[in-house]
Amino acid sequence: MTPHRHDPDAPHASPDRSAGRRAVPRSAVRRRTLLGLAGAGAALGALPALPALAGERTPARTPARATAPSAVTYRGVYHHTVPDEWKNDPQRPLLIDGAYHYWYLYNADYRAGAEGTAWRLATSTDLVTFADQGVAIPKDTTPNGDVWxxxxxxxxxxxxxxxxxxxxxxxxxxxxxxxxxxxxxxxxxxxxxxxxxxxxxxxxxxxxxxxxxxxxxxxxxxxxxxxxxxxxxxxxxxxxxxxxxxxxxxxxxxxxxxxxxxxxxxxxxxxxxxxxxxxxxxxxxxxxxxxxxxxxxxxxxxxxxxxxxxxxxxxxxxxxxxxxxxxxxxxxxxxxxxxxxxxxxxxxxxxLNNWDYANATPTLEHDGFNGTDxxxxxxxxxxxxxxxxxxxxxxVDTLAARATHVHELGDLAVDGELPLDFAGVAYEVTTTVRWERLTTLGLQLRRSADGASHVDAGVHGDYAFLNRGGVPHPDASGTWTESRSPFDPARREVTLRVLVDRASVELFVDDGRHVHSQLAFPAPEATGLALFTVGGPATFGGVVIRDFA
Missing domain, CATH: 2.115.10.20 (Glycosyl hydrolase domain; family 43)
Structure with a gap:
């Protein structure tokens, strides 16, 4: 069995970033050195070795890397992305004339190394698909500079x-x-x-x-x-x-x-x-x-x-x-x-980003943009x-209408690892898992053909987790690979809803009481999906996969 990517000893402490998302004044962050593809590729992190929960250490694996730039894309299938260059902060949408108007910070000169943001506008009637409407508030048109x-x-x-x-x-x-x-x-x-x-x-x-x-x-x-x-x-x-x-x-x-x-x-x-x-x-x-x-x-x-x-x-x-x-x-x-x-x-x-590694993304070379919501x-x-x-x-409930295929797999008994007969890069999985005694359970998402690399989402002991350490991801330090939220192990039941896209995973635990959102950059050919348990069996009930590709 391929050990899942979960580390019970994963670090939680942070470098001293007490200034919030900007460890320096905001204007200085706007001038962070631009990472081109070489820089972004070097910054993509992968946890070098993770202990198996059975107690034995597994050898380090090098996650599969992307193929030639011209052959792949990391642009989200059902996530809003900036058309080009750079985006960061969303601005609160308003419903105007029958459509939601969504502005966001946009820098048309990002790859040229220039600073400053404008407000760019996108509109939507379903909050899933957005139509670009161009710049609404330009930058540097008054003596006061750009707009934040x-x-x-x-x-x-x-x-x-x-x-x-x-x-x-x-x-x-x-x-x-x-x-x-x-x-x-x-x-x-x-x-x-x-x-x-x-x-x-x-x-x-x-x-x-x-x-x-x-x-x-x-x-x-x-x-x-x-x-x-x-x-x-x-x-x-x-x-x-x-x-x-x-x-x-x-x-x-x-x-x-x-x-x-x-x-x-x-x-x-x-x-x-x-x-x-x-x-x-x-x-x-x-x-x-x-x-x-x-x-x-x-x-x-x-x-x-x-x-x-x-x-x-x-x-x-x-x-x-x-x-x-x-x-x-x-x-x-x-x-x-x-x-x-x-x-x-x-x-x-x-x-969907973090100021600690905001420029580290393969979308720059492959797709010419950096900015996903x-x-x-x-x-x-x-x-x-x-x-x-x-x-x-x-x-949002309108997301269901975006599905191209719905696969209803019913209840699946799992004791170890169960690869599913499904392949995809953009999908949603829902299941309610029940068990009597085990250590860990979850899903292996965007799994490589050899089972060596994947993103894991699940429950271990008294916490739910999302772990991207087994695939390329933006944190070069290797510190921010596994996020956790509290879970009561006495319940012996958990509902998991996972949204997977080309460069992101969002995990909703127990009707969305806790959510985990992470960027992750699996190789485009990593399309597998598997269920797993460690330390005992479980029933993954009512498994449904909605394919958005």
Whole structure:
């Protein structure tokens, strides 16, 4: 039996990256040395040797490498990717004129080594397939330079004076690099968000003399009839209010230390299925130094228009993998005509990358781009096993319609390793596994023909895991190969839902209570799939494979 790629002694501690996704000021990260194919290839990591759980060490294996650049592609089959060059932070989508409008940070000059981002627009009616609409906010067209993350709103009541229905965006710009000049600037659109014009060259919210002052998130406080802005201010999320989106007043802040810069803040109200309501405050944070994720941290609590009060000191995490950053959430409407908002469900989307190795990808040479997003999720609020509130995730329901074939395999008994009669590079697998006594169980994804390389997803003891150490992946240090989330072994049952694409794997555990998102770059010819157990048998119940290729 080929040992699965899981290391119970895999490191969890992080290098000191306490500044969050940017260990240096944001502008400096934009100037990171560009990795061309040679650099990216050298940076792709593979764990050299993993101990088998039976106790014997297995020899190091070299994962299969890709064939000639002209013969393969790593562009996702059902994931949104930038058409060319570079993308990073998603910007919150809005439903406008029957389509979701999704902006993201884009650098057209990435491979030339030039800095700076614009807002590029894509539209979608199903949140699976996106149509590129080009640049909506260009970079370097005002004295303030390029545009960073922010958020847009539809100003239905013309509070800002640009006309009812105008799309108003607040974005961070930094006129003078490294001089405490990050500030918030207003751009507006009168053509449904397809193009924006600047509202002058002065900020609507000036920098008070601090380094980190960015990522504005806007929401409408209907109860008080005013706008609220959240801002990333190092280890604080600042709260500001305005009647017109132009003049802002500071009203309070939410502080948490030890998680780096609390970037890309998010705030929303959500109800349970039985109508109980809570507010959720989310941030993109770095918990690596203390063995926590580097993704979307959130707190459940209450919001009174000026102050967010968390019910717990410690955050929960919407993703336990290594590659789900700068995530945004937004409203789910009953229909594309802008019907009633579902108070129990929100959409969510993250950038599939990590600033620790953002340039390490074979997509540069093979496809001429660097930038992939996660699948869109639907998130709901429910009780965790400990009785506390938690968010649950599931892939957007329209993804099912994208499947080209559905393979229903039923219940499969597994004791050891069971290769399946399936081959593919883009698919979804779902199963509920039950057992009496074993050590480990899971799936071998994107398995090579000789069984030597694969990505593993499953459960070991008291945690679920996703391990990319057996295939090429972006972390040259070999540190970030296996992500983990807690699991109660006394249950002896787990539901696994795994989304596989050409360069990514997303694992949803137990109805999405825990999710792991990772980049991985298996050889294009690695198309196998197998189930496995260690230390005893299990029944993989109701196995269904949806092929998206």
């Amino acid at each position: 993350s922010g958020s847009a709103v539809v100003d239905h009541e013309n509070t800002a004076g640009f006309g009812a229905g105008a799309v108003v965006a607040l974005v961070t710009m930094e006129p003078v690099e490294g001089a405490n000049t990050q500030a918030q600037y207003l751009w507006y659109s009168t053509d449904g968000g397809r193009s924006f014009a600047p509202h002058g060259t002065d900020p609507v919210l000036a920098n008070p003399g601090v380094r980190d002052f960015r990522d504005p998130k806007l929401l409408w406080d209907a109860e008080r009839g005013r706008w609220v802005q959240l801002l990333a201010e190092n280890d604080k999320v600042g709260f500001y209010t305005s009647a017109d989106l132009r003049s802002w007043e500071y009203v309070g802040g939410f502080v948490r230390t030890g998680l780096g810069v609390l970037e890309c803040p998010d705030l929303f109200r959500i109800e349970t299925a039985d109508g109980e309501a809570r507010w959720v405050l989310g941030v993109s944070a770095n918990g690596k130094p203390v063995g926590l994720p580097n993704t979307y941290a959130y707190w459940v609590g209450s919001f009174d228009g000026t102050t967010f009060t968390a019910e717990t000191d410690e955050p929960r995490w919407l993703d336990h993998g290594f590659d789900w950053y700068a995530a945004v959430t937004w409203e789910k409407h009953a229909d594309l005509g802008g019907g009633q908002v579902d108070p129990t469900t929100r959409y969510a989307l993250g950038w 996660s699948v869109v999720r639907e998130i709901t609020l429910g009780r965790d096993a400990d009785g506390g509130w938690a968010l649950f995730s599931r892939p």
